[in-house]
Amino acid sequence: MTARIIDGKARAAALRADVAGHVTHFAARIGRAPGLAVVLVGEDPASGVYVRSKGKATREAGMVSVERRLPADIDEWALLELVSELNADPAIDGILVQLPLPSQIDAQAVIGAIDPAKDVDGFHPVNAGRLATGLPALVPCTPLGCLMLLREAYDGKLAGLDAVVVGRSNIVGKPMAQLLLGDSCTVTIAHSRTRDVAARVRSADIVIAAVGIPHFIAGDWIKPGATVIDVGINRLPDGRLVGDVDYAAAVEVAGAITPVPGGVGPMTIACLLRNTLVAACRREGLPEPDGL
Ligand SMILES: Nc1nc(=O)c2c([nH]1)NC[C@@H]1CN(c3ccc(C(=O)N[C@@H](CCC(=O)O)C(=O)O)cc3)C=[N+]21
Numbered sequence: 392m393t394a395r396i397i398d399g400k401a402r403a404a405a406l407r408a409d410v411a412g413h414v415t416h417f418a419a420r421i422g423r424a425p426g427l428a429v430v431l432v433g434e435d436p437a438s439g440v441y442v443r444s445k446g447k448a449t450r451e452a453g454m455v456s457v458e459r460r461l462p463a464d465i466d467e468w469a470l471l472e473l474v475s476e477l478n479a480d481p482a483i484d485g486i487l488v489q490l491p492l493p494s495q496i497d498a499q500a501v502i503g504a505i506d507p508a509k510d511v512d513g514f515h516p517v518n519a520g521r522l523a524t525g526l527p528a529l530v531p532c533t534p535l536g537c538l539m540l541l542r543e544a545y546d547g548k549l550a551g552l553d554a555v556v557v558g559r560s561n562i563v564g565k566p567m568a569q570l571l572l573g574d575s576c577t578v579t580i581a582h583s584r585t586r587d588v589a590a591r592v593r594s595a596d597i598v599i600a601a602v603g604i605p606h607f608i609a610g611d612w613i614k615p616g617a618t619v620i621d622v623g624i625n626r627l628p629d630g631r632l633v634g635d636v637d638y639a640a641a642v643e644v645a646g647a648i649t650p651v652p653g654g655v656g657p658m659t660i661a662c663l664l665r666n667t668l669v670a671a672c673r674r675e676g677l678p679e680p681d682g683l
Pocket of ligand 1: 656
């Protein structure tokens with residue numbers, strides 16, 4: 392039996408359309424559209440591509456997109472200065488500083504300088520703490536997108552399922568584990584020092600692969616019928632884009648699986664727009680947009 396392919400691209404398009412609808416109401420009510428600022432330090436070509444596609448998606452959702460580019464050799468102080476300018480700008484509801492940053496800049500210091508109310512990446516320690524405590528937070532976009540795909544796959548019934556998150560980053564692994572716990576999964580976080588990762592994955596109903604190593608998760612690690620969410624976006628020397636899962640093998644075993652591209656990636660961008668809308672509504676004292 393081959394797995395159902397989870398169409399992240401289609402789910403993301405639907406979410407973006409929902410966001411656009413709410414943006415229309417927001418603008419009518421408040422007299423301006425939500426604004427997202429994306430800050431790019433340096434000229435990394437891959438980062439430039441992401442920044443452009445974020446800007447396009449933001450405008451397509453009816454929101455205001457502001458791009459700020461700084462040279463790669465900028466010092467940390469100059470970036471902190473830009474962040475405080477954006478914090479103080481009433482037209483800006485969301486701030487995203489594209490990672491990774493050049494080595495002379497302390498990324499944690501920059502993230503900590505962003506107003507938590509505008510932290511649409513959900514990387515500020517206040518938002519991480521709020522998520523971990525079950526308080527309203529801005530939630531990191533990639534794990535949020537994964538959770539939306541899982542809720543749909545299981546018709547909202549995640550309680551009691553065994554989930555393994557492979558990867559423990561602040562950006563994906565840790566917040567993913569918090570979200571799954573919030574939906575009452577039994578959560579294991581596996582990482583580079585975990586003994587026998589294969590055995591952990593074999594026992595899981597849900598596998599989240601977030602290690603950044605092509606084909607790290609072998610097909611015969613997957614429990615028959617399990618749901619596989621592949622967060623990896625790895626560029627091979629031949630130019631092909633692949634995930635962290637050996638897709639060709641896993642698709643023959645899994646019950647459902649996300650492809651790369653067309654799986655988690657588009658959901659990340661759609662959730663960024665969703666978070667910008669949510670941040671804008673909270674800042675303006677409007678009720679939370681529902682159904683997102
Ligand atoms: N502060 C910060 N926040 C981020 O969210 C962030 C970041 N920094 N730095 C860079 C990474 C990368 N990232 C992607 C989002 C969507 C796709 C995406 O939509 N990918 C398409 C394929 C695109 C292609 O073909 O190259 C897909 O998977 O289908 C990829 C990568 C967000 N990032």
